[in-house]
Each structure stands twice: as structure tokens, then as C-alpha cells.
Amino acid sequence: xxxxxxxxxxxxxxxxxxxxxxxxxxxxxxxxxxxxxxxxxxxxxxxxxxxxxxxxxxxxxxxxxxxxxxxxxxxxxxxxxxxxxxxxxxxxxx
Amino acid sequence: xxxxxxxxxxxxxxxxxxxxxxxxxxxxxxxxxxxxxxxxxxxxxxxxxxxxxxxxxxxxxxxxxxxxxxxxxxxxxxxxxxxxxxxxxxxxxxxxxxxxxxxxxxxxxxxxxxxxxxxxxxxxxxxxxxxxxxxxxxxxxxxxxxxxxxxxxxxxxxxxxxxxxxxxxxxxxxxxxxxxxxxxxxxxxxxxxxxxxxxxxxxxxxxxxxxxxxxxxxxxxxxxxxxxxxxxxxxxxxxxxxxxxxxxxxxxxxxxxxxxxxxxxxxxxxxxxxxxxxxxxxxxxxxxxxxxxxxxxxxxxxxxxxxxxxxxxxxxxxxxxxxxxxxxxxxxxxxxxxxxxxxxxxxxxxxxxxxxxxxxxxxxxxxxxxxxxxxxxxxxxxxxxxxxxxxxxxxxxxxxxxxxxxxxxxxxxxxxxxxxxxxxxxxxxxxxxxxxxxxxxxxxxxxxxxxxxxx
Numbered sequence: 001x002x003x004x005x006x007x008x009x010x011x012x013x014x015x016x017x018x019x020x021x022x023x024x025x026x027x028x029x030x031x032x033x034x035x036x037x038x039x040x041x042x043x044x045x046x047x048x049x050x051x052x053x054x055x056x057x058x059x060x061x062x063x064x065x066x067x068x069x070x071x072x073x074x075x076x077x078x079x080x081x082x083x084x085x086x087x088x089x090x091x092x093x094x
Numbered sequence: 095x096x097x098x099x100x101x102x103x104x105x106x107x108x109x110x111x112x113x114x115x116x117x118x119x120x121x122x123x124x125x126x127x128x129x130x131x132x133x134x135x136x137x138x139x140x141x142x143x144x145x146x147x148x149x150x151x152x153x154x155x156x157x158x159x160x161x162x163x164x165x166x167x168x169x170x171x172x173x174x175x176x177x178x179x180x181x182x183x184x185x186x187x188x189x190x191x192x193x194x195x196x197x198x199x200x201x202x203x204x205x206x207x208x209x210x211x212x213x214x215x216x217x218x219x220x221x222x223x224x225x226x227x228x229x230x231x232x233x234x235x236x237x238x239x240x241x242x243x244x245x246x247x248x249x250x251x252x253x254x255x256x257x258x259x260x261x262x263x264x265x266x267x268x269x270x271x272x273x274x275x276x277x278x279x280x281x282x283x284x285x286x287x288x289x290x291x292x293x294x295x296x297x298x299x300x301x302x303x304x305x306x307x308x309x310x311x312x313x314x315x316x317x318x319x320x321x322x323x324x325x326x327x328x329x330x331x332x333x334x335x336x337x338x339x340x341x342x343x344x345x346x347x348x349x350x351x352x353x354x355x356x357x358x359x360x361x362x363x364x365x366x367x368x369x370x371x372x373x374x375x376x377x378x379x380x381x382x383x384x385x386x387x388x389x390x391x392x393x394x395x396x397x398x399x400x401x402x403x404x405x406x407x408x409x410x411x412x413x414x415x416x417x418x419x420x421x422x423x424x425x426x427x428x429x430x431x432x433x434x435x436x437x438x439x440x441x442x443x444x445x446x447x448x449x450x451x452x453x454x455x456x457x458x459x460x461x462x463x464x465x466x467x468x469x470x471x472x473x474x475x476x477x478x479x480x481x482x483x484x485x486x487x488x489x490x491x492x493x494x495x496x497x498x499x500x501x502x503x504x505x506x507x508x509x510x511x512x513x514x515x516x517x518x519x520x521x522x523x524x525x526x527x528x529x530x531x532x533x534x535x536x537x538x539x540x541x542x543x544x545x546x547x548x549x
Contacts (some may be wrong), residue, residue: 021254021273025290028311031332051426059422068422075415082408085401086533 122149123193127201130186143198145187152179159191159198178364179185261296261360264305273308282316283323290327300325337415356499363493370486371453377478380453387531391454394527403519404449406526413444451524459520483519488513526534 030084058064130136142160157180158165163173164187164246166179177184190198254272255262262276264285273289274281281293284301290308291298297315300306300324309327310317317331350429380388394402421437423429455476460481470476490510495502 010317017254018272021256021275021290021292024275024277025292025309025311026315027274028332029309029330030294032311032332034284035332048431049428051431052425055422055425056268059426068419071415071418072114073462075412078408078415081411082405085405085408086529089398089401089530090533090536 106337123197123201126186130190133183137200138202142195143190143191143202151183154179157187159187164188164191190378193347212373261468266301282460308525346487359493359496360499363490364498366486366489366493370482370490373486374479374482376449377456377482378475379459380450381382381474381478385448385530388454388457389529390531390535391451391524394530395455395458395523398528398530399523402524402526402530403523405529406522406524409525409529410522417441424508447523447528451526451528453478453482453524454527455520456485459484485516488516 034047037050042050059068130145132148137144137146139158139160142158145157145159147154147157155167156178158168163170164176166176171179173188173207175185176187180187193201243490248312254275255270256263256275257277257279260276260279261279262274262281264270264274264283264287265283266284268285268291270285270287274283274294275290275470276294276296277294277457278296279293280296280299281291282299282301283291283304283306285303286305286307288307291306291310291313292313293315295314295315296312297318298310298312299318300310300320300323302320305318305324305326307326310325310329311332313332315331317329318327319325376415421434424433457478458481460477460479461471463469463484464471464477469480488509490513492506492513495506495509498506
């Protein structure tokens with residue numbers, strides 16, 4: 001158990017760090033973009049639609065779709081087991 | 095004997111890998127040489143090579159690569175100008191320029207005594223070469239130099255370099271495969287960075303030989319850039335009015351390091367004390383306003399702690415995908431973007447539920463301790479505070495041990511890991527207990543519902 005946890009940590013830590021760096025970079029770049037857009041006098045809905053379009057384009061890439069799919073699978077599995085655990089508990093409490 | 099055999103096998107594997115890598119590099123260089131010789135006549139010069147097109151190429155007579163600089167007919171040219179002039183053939187020239195001077199000369203040296211080289215010589219007019227190489231009339235303002243050759247792969251560092259509260263330096267002979275990120279510290283780059291360079295609250299200094307493949311972003315600091323530094327993406331400097339952290343410096347000397355380490359440990363200890371105090375205060379607020387919830391969750395912690403832990407762990411796993419997918423869906427629908435403002439409130443609600451769960455665990459732990467060793471067992475506030483202190487005790491002891499310096503580091507680390515695990519388990523079990531309490535109440539209320547009367 002300890003070895004498995006250590007191995008999982010060793011494998012996941014670089015991924016988590018990378019994700020953190022990406023998120024940080026994206027946030028900083030997003031803030032810079034937003035400040036530039038607002039200072040250039042763009043109206044809020046133009047900015048919002050540009051954000052939506054950019055997000056759509058990003059999600060259309062293979063990498064982003066893969067990450068999203070993986071997250072959806074993990075979430076679905078966690079939800080399934082959670083529902084089973086809570087469901088059985090609810091049944092037994094009746 | 096077996097160990098020796100394994101050692102020998104490993105050694106053989108390493109040697110084979112090395113030989114294979116060297117052979118692969120040789121074959122790549124050989125392929126490059128053949129490609130170049132199909133397009134150009136190559137003339138070795140004293141400090142570089144000259145390439146003469148075998149077919150008409152936008153009227154150019156020669157391309158010289160000397161000391162990492164590319165010149166077209168004696169005039170230095172950038173990568174973009176080279177591509178404009180030579181088109182697809184520019185790639186060969188750029189690849190050649192990435193090689194070191196010695197490697198470039200060695201690549202074409204064996205070809206010199208070969209028989210086919212002799213007839214090629216008359217085709218090359220020898221006279222124009224010296225002036226072309228010496229480049230006597232240098233233009234007043236030189237364009238930016240072409241891409242520098244990549245640094246050798248043995249200096250390559252895989253992954254990102256991230257540091258919080260400290261400086262980062264990328265040396266001359268270093269190539270970072272990922273990003274360089276510093277929060278609360280400065281960054282100095284003298285080597286190659288394949289990804290982004292981000293600094294929040296510190297300066298970024300780019301040395302004359304630095305190459306950044308992507309963007310450089312500096313928030314709350316200054317970008318100090320040498321004229322020779324190459325940024326292939328965008329350089330962004332976001333100044334925060336009233337906040338300028340860039341002048342902070344960390345000097346490396348043993349006394350300074352020891353002092354900063356002690357100072358860091360002292361800050362960490364004070365920070366942990368403050369966290370414990372805040373947790374005690376919040377837990378008492380929970381006892382004051384939500385004692386019923388807390389006691390019911392406490393019962394679940396006692397009766398089915400394993401199940402509560404499993405539920406809490408699964409809820410944590412579910413949290414990230416749910417959050418990400420919700421954000422993506424809201425953003426992509428465009429109309430849902432304003433609803434993103436509600437997300438922090440949802441996260442806050444979960445945090446409050448987690449706090450009530452943690453308090454219920456602390457209440458049970460405190461109750462156990464008071465029952466065993468005696469104490470104010472009729473005062474729920476004191477019992478909860480004792481529970482919080484007991485749960486946080488390993489982390490506090492770890493901070494105290496780290497004040498002792500390097501000798502106590504192993505003890506501090508073990509206590510820190512144990513304390514972190516205990517705290518994590520308490521939060522997880524507490525959250526799961528809250529979920530189970532809710533479900534059980536729903537189940538019990540389901541029993542109380544009278545049957546629907548039938549006609």
C-alpha cells in the first residue's frame with residue numbers, strides 16, 4: 001500500500017506540477033488579455049463571447065478533449081461508487 | 095554471482111544505449127550532409143563554410159555560416175530572411191547552423207579528398223569568396239542574428255522548474271524542457287527554456303545567451319532583458335501599482351542560508367500556530383451554531399468511520415471533475431459565464447460542510463481524551479478545542495522540531511508527514527460523516543412518511 005502510494009505520488013506529482021504551472025500561466029495570460037480588452041473599450045458581451053469562442057477552440061483540441069474525457073470517466077466512476085455506498089446506507093437506515 | 099551478472103547486463107545495456115545514440119546522431123549528420131550536398135556546393139572556409147547553390151536560387155551566389163552567424167552574399171541574415179530567400183532549402187542551412195563550428199567542419203572535412211569534389215572546384219569562383227566572408231562593408235544596423243544552436247542534450251533537464259518563495263537560475267549550459275515558474279522570487283535565465291517563464295512578485299533577468307521558446311510573463315516585477323536575449327513568444331510585464339517586489343534578493347552564503355532557513359521555520363511555526371488558533375475558533379463557532387449537526391455526524395464517525403472515510407475520499411475524487419466540467423460547460427455556453435460567479439459560493443458551502451465534519455471528528459477525539467485522562471467533559475467547547483489540538487499536535491511538533499535545524503530534519507519530516515495524514519483523514523472522515531448523516535436522515539424520514547391511502 002505504501003509502495004503503491006509512493007509510486008502514484010512519484011508519477012502524479014510531475015503531472016500535478018505541470019497542471020499547476022499551466023493553470024498559473026493561463027490565469028496570468030487571461031488576466032493580461034482581459035485587462036487589454038477592457039482598456040481597449042470592448043463591451044462585456046464581446047469579451048464574454050470571445051472567451052467562450054476561445055474555450056470552445058481549446059476544447060476542440062485532442063489534448064483538452066482527452067483530459068476532459070479522462071476527468072469525466074474518473075468523475076463517473078467516483079459518482080457510481082459514491083451512489084452505491086450512500087444508497088446502501090440509505091437502505092439500511094430504513 | 096547473480097548480482098555481478100545483473101551489473102554486467104546493466105553495464106552492457108548502458109553501453110549499447112550510448113553506442114546506439116551516437117550512431118543515430120552520426121546517421122542524422124550524414125543524412126544532413128547528403129541533403130546539403132545535393133543542393134549546394136560546400137566550400138570549407140577558415141572559420142566556417144560557404145554554400146554555393148547548384149541551381150539558381152533568387153540570384154544569390156553564396157550562403158556563409160561562420161561562428162554561428164548566417165550571411166547571404168556577405169550580408170548577415172535572420173532566419174526569416176533566410177526562409178524568404180531560400181524557401182524550403184533554408185531548413186538545411188538552419189540545421190547546419192545549429193551544429194557547432196567544429197562539428198560543421200568535421201561533417202564536410204571527409205568530402206574534401208574524395209574524387210567527386212575535384213570537378214566541383216572550378217565551378218566555384220574563388221575570387222568573390224574572401225570578400226564575401228570578410229564582409230568588409232558591414233551595414234550600419236545589423237539585423238537580429240539567426241537562431242542559436244541548441245545546447246548539447248546532456249545538459250537537458252526534463253520537466254518544469256517551479257519555486258515558491260525563492261530564486262531560480264538557469265545556467266548557461268542548461269536546457270529546461272518545461273516551464274520556469276517562480277512565485278515570490280526572481281528568475282535569471284542564461285540558458286534555454288523550452289516553455290514559458292513566469293514570475294509573480296519578482297524580476298526576470300534574461301542574459302545575453304538566453305533563449306525562451308515561449309512567453310515571458312512578469313507580474314509585479316521587472317523584465318530586465320539583454321539585447322542578445324531571444325524570446326520567441328511574447329514578453330508581458332504586468333505591473334501592479336504600489337507593489338514592486340522585484341528588488342528582493344536572496345544571496346547565497348552559508349550563514350544567510352542558515353538564517354533564512356531558521357527564519358522560514360519560525361514563520362512556518364507561527365503560521366501553523368495561527369492556523370490551529372483559527373481552526374479552534376471556527377470549531378467553537380460550529381459548536382455554537384450547529385451542535386446538533388456536529389453530534390449526529392460525530393455518532394456516524396464513531397459507528398462507521400471506515401465508510402465515512404470512503405465516502406469522503408470518493409467525494410474528493412468527484413470534486414475536481416465536477417468543478418472542471420461545470421466550468422467548461424458554463425464557459426462554452428457563453429450565457430453561463432456570469433453564473434461562474436456562483437461557483438465560489440458553492441465551494442464555500444462545501445468548505446463549511448467539511449468544517450462541520452472536521453469539528454465532529456475533533457469533538458469525538460477530544461471526548462475520548464477527556465474520558466481517558468480527565469478534564470472538562472461537560473464543556474463541549476473545551477472538548478472540541480482539545481480535539482483540534484490533538485489532531486494538529488504532530489504538525490505542531492514537526493514545526494518545533496524543524497526549528498532545531500538540520501539534525502532534527504528527519505524527525506520533523508516524519509512528524510510532518512504523519513501530521514498531514516492525520517489531518518487529511520480527519521477532514522475526509524468528517525466530510526463523509528456529514529454526507530452519511532444527511533443520507534440516514536433522509537432514509538429515516540422516508541420511514542416516517544405515512545403510506546399513500548388507496549381508494
